[in-house]
Structures are given as structure tokens and as C-alpha cells.
Amino acid sequence: MAQTRPGPNLSRIATSLGVSVATVSNALSGKGRVSEQLAEKIRGHAAELGYVPSQAGRALRTGRSGVLGLVLPDIANPLFPKLAQAIEFAATAAGYGVLIADSRGDVSAQTEAINRLVERGVEGMVIVPRRATRVSAASCPVAVIDTASTPGNTVAADHWQGGRDIASHLADLGHQRILIIGNNPESNVQNDRAGGIRSGLRDGMNATTLWVEKLERERGSGCSLGLADKVREGYTAFAALSDLQALRALTELQRDGVDVPAAASVTGFDDLIWSPVVTPALTTVAMDMVTIAEIAISSLVETIRTSGTREGKLVASDIDRVPMKLIVRQSSGPSKPMPKTPTDGELPK
Amino acid sequence: MAQTRPGPNLSRIATSLGVSVATVSNALSGKGRVSEQLAEKIRGHAAELGYVPSQAGRALRTGRSGVLGLVLPDIANPLFPKLAQAIEFAATAAGYGVLIADSRGDVSAQTEAINRLVERGVEGMVIVPRRATRVSAASCPVAVIDTASTPGNTVAADHWQGGRDIASHLADLGHQRILIIGNNPESNVQNDRAGGIRSGLRDGMNATTLWVEKLERERGSGCSLGLADKVREGYTAFAALSDLQALRALTELQRDGVDVPAAASVTGFDDLIWSPVVTPALTTVAMDMVTIAEIAISSLVETIRTSGTREGKLVASDIDRVPMKLIVRQSSGPSKPMPKTPTDGELPK
DNA sequence: CTGAAAGCGCTTACAG
DNA sequence: CTGAAAGCGCTTACAG
Numbered sequence: 180m181a182q183t184r185p186g187p188n189l190s191r192i193a194t195s196l197g198v199s200v201a202t203v204s205n206a207l208s209g210k211g212r213v214s215e216q217l218a219e220k221i222r223g224h225a226a227e228l229g230y231v232p233s234q235a236g237r238a239l240r241t242g243r244s245g246v247l248g249l250v251l252p253d254i255a256n257p258l259f260p261k262l263a264q265a266i267e268f269a270a271t272a273a274g275y276g277v278l279i280a281d282s283r284g285d286v287s288a289q290t291e292a293i294n295r296l297v298e299r300g301v302e303g304m305v306i307v308p309r310r311a312t313r314v315s316a317a318s319c320p321v322a323v324i325d326t327a328s329t330p331g332n333t334v335a336a337d338h339w340q341g342g343r344d345i346a347s348h349l350a351d352l353g354h355q356r357i358l359i360i361g362n363n364p365e366s367n368v369q370n371d372r373a374g375g376i377r378s379g380l381r382d383g384m385n386a387t388t389l390w391v392e393k394l395e396r397e398r399g400s401g402c403s404l405g406l407a408d409k410v411r412e413g414y415t416a417f418a419a420l421s422d423l424q425a426l427r428a429l430t431e432l433q434r435d436g437v438d439v440p441a442a443a444s445v446t447g448f449d450d451l452i453w454s455p456v457v458t459p460a461l462t463t464v465a466m467d468m469v470t471i472a473e474i475a476i477s478s479l480v481e482t483i484r485t486s487g488t489r490e491g492k493l494v495a496s497d498i499d500r501v502p503m504k505l506i507v508r509q510s511s512g513p514s515k516p517m518p519k520t521p522t523d524g525e526l527p528k
Numbered sequence: 529m530a531q532t533r534p535g536p537n538l539s540r541i542a543t544s545l546g547v548s549v550a551t552v553s554n555a556l557s558g559k560g561r562v563s564e565q566l567a568e569k570i571r572g573h574a575a576e577l578g579y580v581p582s583q584a585g586r587a588l589r590t591g592r593s594g595v596l597g598l599v600l601p602d603i604a605n606p607l608f609p610k611l612a613q614a615i616e617f618a619a620t621a622a623g624y625g626v627l628i629a630d631s632r633g634d635v636s637a638q639t640e641a642i643n644r645l646v647e648r649g650v651e652g653m654v655i656v657p658r659r660a661t662r663v664s665a666a667s668c669p670v671a672v673i674d675t676a677s678t679p680g681n682t683v684a685a686d687h688w689q690g691g692r693d694i695a696s697h698l699a700d701l702g703h704q705r706i707l708i709i710g711n712n713p714e715s716n717v718q719n720d721r722a723g724g725i726r727s728g729l730r731d732g733m734n735a736t737t738l739w740v741e742k743l744e745r746e747r748g749s750g751c752s753l754g755l756a757d758k759v760r761e762g763y764t765a766f767a768a769l770s771d772l773q774a775l776r777a778l779t780e781l782q783r784d785g786v787d788v789p790a791a792a793s794v795t796g797f798d799d800l801i802w803s804p805v806v807t808p809a810l811t812t813v814a815m816d817m818v819t820i821a822e823i824a825i826s827s828l829v830e831t832i833r834t835s836g837t838r839e840g841k842l843v844a845s846d847i848d849r850v851p852m853k854l855i856v857r858q859s860s861g862p863s864k865p866m867p868k869t870p871t872d873g874e875l876p877k
Numbered sequence: 878c879t880g881a882a883a884g885c886g887c888t889t890a891c892a893g
Numbered sequence: 894c895t896g897a898a899a900g901c902g903c904t905t906a907c908a909g
Contacts, residue, residue, distance in 0.1 A: 186667070188886055199896045204888060212894055229667070234649040235593060236886030238584035239901045245648070246627070257801050260608040267630045276648045278595070278625050281616045299594070299625045300583040318535070318578075401804070423805060426775075430806040433782035452606050453802060456772060457779040460750065537902055548880045553904060561878060585902030588885045 187228040188236075196224055207232070238300065246276045247479065248296035248304035250289065257423065257451050258466075262324070265472035266305055273480050275302075282309060303479040305472075320482040322475040325368065334474045334499040336466035338368055338448075341503030342375020344464055345418055345446050348505060350381045352444060354416035357386040358409050360428055361420040364390050369420045372448055376418055387414075391424060404428065406443075407435035415443050422447035422454050425461050440509040450506055460508035470501050536577040537585075545573055556581070587649065595625045596828060597645035597653035599638065606772065606800050607815075611673070614821035615654055622829050624651070631658060652828040669831040671824040674717065683823045683848040685815040687717055687797075690852030691724020693813055694767050694795050697854060699730045701793060703765035706735040707758050709777055710769040713739050718769045721797055725767055736763075740773060753777065756784035764792050771796035771803050774810050789858040799855055809857035819850050 189207075193200040198217070206213045206221040207230075213221075238244045247270050251259060263279070270277045280296050282289035289309055296304055303320035323333045349357060359376055361369045377386055395402055406417060406428055417432070419425035425447030432439050439445055440459055447454060450465035538556075542549040547566070555562045555570040556579075562570075587593045596619050600608060612628070619626045629645050631638035638658055645653055652669035672682045698706060708725055710718045726735055744751055755766065755777055766781070768774035774796030778788055786792050789808055796803060799814035 189888095190886075200886085201888080201897080202895055204886095205895085208888085210888085214894060217894085231647055231667075233588070233886050234647070235584055235587035236901090237888075239582070239588050239885090239903085240887045240889085242584075242901070244584060249628075256609060257606070259612070260605060263608070263612070263628065264630050264632065267628055271644065276627050276644070279598075279612060279616055279628050281613050283613070295620065295625070298580055298583070318580075401809070403807075423802060426802055427805045427807065430779065430782065430808075433779065434788070434807045436785075439783070453772060453775055455750070456776045458752075458776065458783045459779075538904095539902075549902085550881075550904080551879055553902095554879085557904080559904085563878060566878085582902050585885090586904075588887085588901085589903045589905085591885070 187225075187230050188233065189230075192221065192225055192228060192230060195228075196221060244300040244302055245274065246278050246299070246301050247476070248278050248280060248293075248299075248301040250280045250282050250292050250296065250304060250306040252282050252289070252307055252309040258449060260452075261468045262307070262472070265468040266476065268469075269472040269476040273476055275476075275480070285309075302483050305475045305479065320479055322479045324471060324475055334471055334478075334501065336471065336503050337500040338371035338503065339375035339378070340500075341448060341464040341466075341505075342372045342377075343379035344375075344503065344505040345448075345462075346376045346379025346381075346384075348462065348507060349416045349418065349444065349446070350379070350384060352416075352511070354444060355384050356412075356414045357384065357416045357418055358406070358414045359386050359388040359418050359420065360391065360404070360424045361388060362391050362424060364393070372420045386418075391427075404431055406432050407437055410437050410443055417443060417445045419445070419447045422449050422451040422461060422463055425463070426453065426457065429457060429459075429461065440511045444509055444511075446509075454506075455508065462505075462507050462509045464503045464505050466503055467501050474499050474501065536574075536579050537582065541570065541574055541577060541579060545570060593649040593651055594623065595627050595648070595650050596825070597627050597629060597642075597648075597650040599629045599631050599641050599645065599653060599655040601631050601638070601656055601658040607798060609801075610815075610817045611656070611821070614817040615825065617818075618821040618825035622825055624825075624829070634658075651832050654824050654828065669828055671828045673820060673824055683820055683827075683850065685820065685852050686849040687720035687852065688724035688727070689849075690797060690813040690815075690854075691721045691726075692728035693724075693852065693854040694797075694811075695725045695728025695730075695733075697811065697856060698765045698767065698793065698795070699728070699733060701765075701860070703793060704733050705761075705763045706733065706765045706767055707755070707763045708735050708737040708767050708769065709753070709773045710737060710739050711773060712741050721769045735767075740776075753780055755780050756786055759786050759792055766792060766794045768794065768796045771798050771800040771810060771812055774812070775802065775806065778806060778808075778810065789860045793858055793860075795858075803855075804857065811854075811856050811858045813852045813854050815852055816850050823848050823850065 189200045189203045193203045196203070198221070202213055202217070203221050203225070206218040207225060234245065249263065249266050251263070267277050278296055278299055278301055280292035282292040286309060293304070293306070297318055301319060303322070305322050305324060307324045321332060325335045357376070357380070359373050361373055363369060373388055380386060389404065391404065394404065404427070410432070417425075417428045419428055425445050429439060429445045432443055432445065437443055445461060447461045447463040450463045454461040454463050538549045538552045542552045545552070547570070551562055551566070552570055552574070555567040556574060583594065598612065598615050600612070616626050627645055627648055627650055629641035631641040635658060642653070642655070646667055650668060652671070654671050654673060656673045670681060674684045706725070706729070708722050710722055712718060722737055729735060738753065740753065743753065753776070759781070766774075766777045768777055774794050778794045781788055781792055781794065788794055794810060796810045796812040799812045803810040803812050
């Protein structure tokens, strides 16, 4: 005996209306030619019965599950909320559901997560790879977000340009000596951001980079970054490569009595949730998650439509670089020059 | 003509091995009695062909999709990463996939999100309701996380006890005047936490509550909370009802030259990602997301197993209260007494 | 121990 | 415009 769902199905609607299931199906999907009168009657009756089409039946028949996968790395990554939200929104708009898989742990955990999704029949997946991971080709279309390491199927924020925007901003405020604060020198993202900052420095400016992970290996985790000393050495701007580092810098400076932003500016990246909440609020550069998600999902959907599922096809012809947006929340600096665009502190391009 | 998937199916394996699909199915699932020898051969061949069972076929036949839904509220809620991770982990362990749905927007958006999940055939769902929302019964088993408003199917952290732990901690440090900093007085969670703090005060201690949202309506968003004034009035402890408020309090105090924790202590709730990173690190109270997720998923799975899907059955016999855990990171206070448990600053119960 | 057959709910050519 | 029928891939009694 086969298992049955409690809800009504096409057959029940058909029987109770004295028509065929084909006609009910056509009426509900609007595809076949059904007289408007009958279609209306069928739709009404279906709604009355609380008919919910069976995804399983539809998927089996059409070969399309209507579901995409989202593979995420890093325990409790603070970017996760915005990203997942944007992906879910874009996928829903395209008529897809989103199955999540957490690839915490090592690369093998990532592979397992990918396999679980394939087993659940996803038609494609968005992968945010673990640091320095090459995504092993899954047996379905894949879009990769945020790492430049696998050219040809990647959409990423333009971290380099974001770095340049930070540099311009700090230059306009009159800063000369900049301390770049990063976490891990192996991270492509962080290197892009740092490179962007350096490339955007103007004459007379210079920057040094402090890698927190390295410092913590030497001095122990949670150690002081010695930023107050840096202020005494003449640094006036602290450009962190993520808001989390920026927050650490800001609180350490404040704890040690440095007036931010009057005596030193602190900037970050990513516009995480606390950036506007702290005092003073953080100047930062935000990824356009909505656009990134739209590109990832639309190229995935495109690939699915044209080549079918389970082909391991990679998506997008080249790396898509989505511009980052500077959000100025601290606009004073050591020399407090008149802003060139006096109205809102926005930078001229 | 019906759509086909590219991958091999049971029939292909059966044909190429000269056996029946039933036998292949039995061998792969280990259910029917198949000779170990043949079973081994079938498994080997299946692996060789890269056979991935069709969820659609299985779901249609068994009436079970193997998927649960997770409905989340609030744009970019910082608790989301930990929660989603814990839910995904518990669901995976129970053999389920997790489909996410974001109920951002109003209550109707939440209803829509729930409906989308039902349409995708989830067997049950975990809902984190929007503030002050009653979950309208979906047509499948539901477990609710973190609101006390719908008794009978809820698992929640013991916010009240968490509040008491904060109060004990502050009492032990010798604080007398405590400012509770909350966001929204309508929130059940925040009220539980605040109530817990008040109930844990000892003789000679007193507390006042500051609601940030209300203050911002009067003075504009991002306004100063005037905490330095509070210090002058004699407040020495600032007990925020979430780490986000704690962070705001900490940075404002430090900006205004108040030495934390020497002159004032700041505590939060939730152990969000930045809590250990700021200087000084935040003392906070953490939800046990792993346990909460396990309870939610296991009661969901139990309900599904015993009563089948699509019955709108509610889960768990009463509100499950999962203990919160105090994490002490600031252990000095105005009078810096000797801790009663000298080794680790943990509180005696 | 193994196989033939039914049927889950749906969609889609095709016939009428 | 409407219906009869096939078949997507699987699992499960049942027969041999």
C-alpha cells in the first residue's frame, strides 16, 4: 500500500467536479486550453478544498525540484544574515526554494555538505567557499560567491575598489599615516582590500599593515594591538579590513583614552549590524549583497534553463565584480578640511 | 514525453546487472532480504555509476519529503548565524534538509513564508516568530523558538534565569545602582530578561530601566544615551538586554571618558560574535542554541513520526526552558571584592 | 532469496 | 475545449 498525504490532490478535485485530472491540471497551471468558465470553477473548488500541489509529484514528472542549495562556511559568519537573506529573496523571486548547508569544519565537510544538497535534488547551488578552497565540481550548476580563486564562475564584491574608496576618504580627511588592520594574510578578500587601500594612497601618505592573527600567535589571543602606541608614532587613521577588526580597534583606542574620531579615524568593511550603533559610528564600505545575490541566482537559473540539471556546469563567463559602497559615518580627521562636497560628506569621484 | 534526469536510476542499475529494480532497491536500502553477495555487487555497481537516489521518486512514494522549514524574522538578526547553524546541524543529524524562509516585513509576510514552505512539502517547521506574533497554525507540525506567547509548542532560553545570573554577578562585584538598557518594552524576551535581573537584586541594590527606542523617538535615532551622566548620578553597572545595546553602551561610556570596567561594568545578553573581541570584552549570558535546536528538531521529528505530516499539530507539551550560561569577561567592579569562588569567577548557585 | 506489479501525484503529448 | 493514458523513480506488500 502506498503512503498518502492528508491533503486533497488533483484526482480528488477532478472526481468531485466530474472532470479529468488533466483538465484540472491545465486549469490550475493555465497552460492547456480550458474554457475560462470551467477554469474558474476548478480554481474556486481547489481553493475551497485548500489544495496544495505536491512538489514531489511535480518534481518527479518534470525532473525539476524547484530548489537551490546555499553552502556557507565559517562558524557564525556575521555576513551570513545579509547574504542568506539576499539569496533567499532572489531565489524566491525566481520561484526557487533554498536549502541551506553549513560547511563548518574542513574542506571535507564542505564536500559532504555539497553532496547532501545534491542528494536532496537541488537544481543548482550557491557556494561561499571556505578560505582558500577550490570548489570541487558538484554534479549540478554552481555559482561561487566572494573568492577570486576559481575564475570563471564567481561573483564577488569589488574589494579592491572598496579599498580605494577608503583610501580616498582618508586622504580627503587629511590623514597621512595609515595603519591597515587585517586578520589573516592568506585571505584573498583581505589582500584585495589592503591592496586597494595602498593603491589609493596619495602623495605623502603611507600605510603599514598589522595582521592580528599573527600578533595573537605571538602574544596570545585577545592581546592588545598596541594601537595607542601607534597613535604616538604618528598614525592617525586605522583602516581595518573588516568591521569586526574595526570594532576591536575602536574599543581599544577608546579604552586607552584616544579620542575617536578627533585624534584618530577608524574605518571598516562590510557594514555589519553594529557599525552604525557604536559611538562613534564606523565609516565602512558595504557589499551590495542584493546585487551579488541577484547575479548569482540569475546566472544559476539561466544555466539550469539552458543546460539542464546535473551537468556540473559552471556559471558566468568571468568574475563579476560588484561595486562596494562607501558609507561615511565619521567625517572628521586630524586636519578637518572643508569637505569638497559640503552638503553630505560624500566623496567626489 | 516525460522529462528525465541525467543520472542513473534504479532501473538502469537493475538492467545492467540483470536483476530487478526491487532487488536493487532492497539491496541499497538494506531492507528486504537480499543475499549479502548480491547486495555487495549491487552497492558496488551503484557507487561506480555514481547513483544518487531521486528524492522526488522517494518522496512521492513514501509521502515524506525529508525536508523541514526554518522561518526567521527580523532583517539580518545577529542571532541568525548561530541559530541557523544549530538547526541545520540537528536536522542533518536527524536525516532532514532545511529550507529557509525569511519573514521580513509584517505578519502577512510571515504567513506567506510559511505557505511557501508548505507548498514545498516540508514535513514540519521551526518558526522564530516576529515580535508579538501568534503563529497561525500551519498545515504541518510546528515548533516555535523563543517567544512565550504561544504556550504549548515553544522552546525558549530561560531569559529570566539569565537575568538573575546577571544580577548575581553584578551583586558579587559589589554594584548597587544598576541601569538596565533595553530596546523595546513590548518584547517578551527583553521583559523576561529585565524581570530576571530585578528579581535577582539583593538588599541595597536598585535598578532603573532605560528603553532606547523610546529615547530615540524623543531625541532622534543614534542619539546619546547620556550614560556618562548616569555614572555621575551613581550608577556603576549597565546591564543591557542584548549585546548590541551593550556595545552601544560600552562605546558611549568609553568615548565619554568613563573607564570600563574600573568605573563602570557593562554586561549584555546573547554572546554575539563581537562580545569577546571588544576591549574590554563583554560579560554576557549565552543561549544554548545547540540544545534549543535539538529540542525543537527532536520534538518536530517525534510529532512527524507519530502523527504524520499536514496535521497542523503543535509540538512539545509545554514551554521548554533551556538554561542560559553566564560568561564572565569583566570581573572587576567598584569594590572589587574577593570572588566567592576564587578560581574562575563562576558564580555559586 | 528474488521478481512482477501496483501506485504515490503530477504533466504532457495526443486523440477526440 | 476536454479526456484517456503514459510515465517520471521509487518502495512495498505479495507471490514465487
